[in-house]
Amino acid sequence: MAARDIAPGASGDPGIRLDAFENVPEYEELRSAIANRDWVQLDDELTRWDPDEVGHAMLLMGGADSIGPDLEAALLVIPHSTALISAVAYHGIQRAWRARSNAPGQQVTRAQFEEFWRMLDRVEPTLIELCARHPRYAPAWVARETTALGLELGRSEVRRRYDRAVAERPLFSAQLTLQQALQPKWGGNLDEATTFARQATEESADGSNSGALIAMHHVERWSEIGGDDSVRYMARDDVLAELRWAAARSVLHPAHVMSPLGVHAHNIFMFAFWLGGHHRDAAGHLPFIGTRASAGIWTYWSTEQVDLKRAWKEIGAARQGSAA
Structure with missing residues (x-):
């Protein structure tokens, strides 16, 4: 997904930008390697990243159509690179999901589904072979979670x-994908989805991103319920209490380390609090996010500039009110 900016207005409203590979500050070295066609540097950059973070980077790289040929060119130079093979696979997966669209299943045409499945079928053998040769390479297994879901x-x-x-350690990116598979919209059930989110959060280390699974779970419930009832659901005291508990032990814990994936986790919490009208709680995440909106969560509501701008303004006003 290309970057979409909201220019600051005359009233001083912030400029909001949806996170995309083209504008995430931490990906500057990756972008530089691609621009300079320095495939060795690109491979080195992808290899040195934490497995969880590299999966997120590859996910956003997959949203940039223009770099597909660059990734293919890099793979020709370094054909056995696990990172580059995975990056090409992630790019193919993201293209497949765009062909399907983000619409609910009942609104996706048969032609869209067939193209979606065809594109995933092209990626799956590559990932199977990669995992057979490098069974401990976690980003490839996360990608295979996604293909299993789509297929x-x-x-x-x-x-x-x-x-x-997650054989070696918990990965937030892997947890998010499994959480999707457990949702009723994918044939799962509410009890299983609830149990997974709570158990993963309880078992996570202090300061991990995993607590955002709780926020994501409630956002999924909001999306499923719909209408005024969904707003009332997010405003419930028990939902608020659980969101606060999860945020305190994860992204708001002193041990939390900011990163692109951490920005996404903060966005999930901020969105969930905002949906329930808990703007002061949402404002607690604003210092960590700034003007970086995560497309992976705000698309549940809107990516229209005027809408995002309004949400940020409401949250910002609550933050200023708390500081007064």
Whole structure:
């Protein structure tokens, strides 16, 4: 997804930008390597990143159509690079999801589904081979979670791939994908989805991003309920209490380390609090986010500039009120 800016207005409203590969500050070295066609540097940069973070970087790289040929060119030079093979696969997966669209299943045409499945079928053998040769390379297993979900291979297969992805340590990117598979809209059930989000949060280390699974879970419930009832759901005291608990032990914990994936986790919390009208709680995440909106969460509501600008203004006003 290309960057979409909201220019600051005369009233001093902030400029909001949806995170994309083209504008994430931490990806400057990756962008430089691609611009200079320095494929060795690109491979080195992708290899040195934390497995969780590199998966997120590859996800955003996949949203940039223009770099597809660059990734293919890099792979020709370094054909056995696990990172570059994965990056090409992530790019193919993201193209497949764009062909499907983000619409609910009942609104996706048969032609869109067939193109979606065809494109995923092209990626899957590459990932199978990669995982066979490098079974401990977690980003490839996370990608395979996504292909299993899209190809409708069943929750048990998504879970099997998830288990391989987190064999050495928990990965927020892997958890988010499994969480999707457990949602009723993907054939899962509410109890299983609730249990997973709470258990993963309880078992996570202080300061990890995993607590955002709780916020994501409630956002999914909001999306499923719809209408005025969804607003009342997010405003409930028990939902607010659980969101506060999860935020305190994860992204608001002193041990939390900011990163692109951390920005995404903060966005999930801020969005969830804002949906419930808890603007002061949402404002607690604003210093960490600034004007970086995560497309992965705000698309649940809107990516229109005027809408994002309004949300940021409401949250910012609550923050100023708290400081007064």
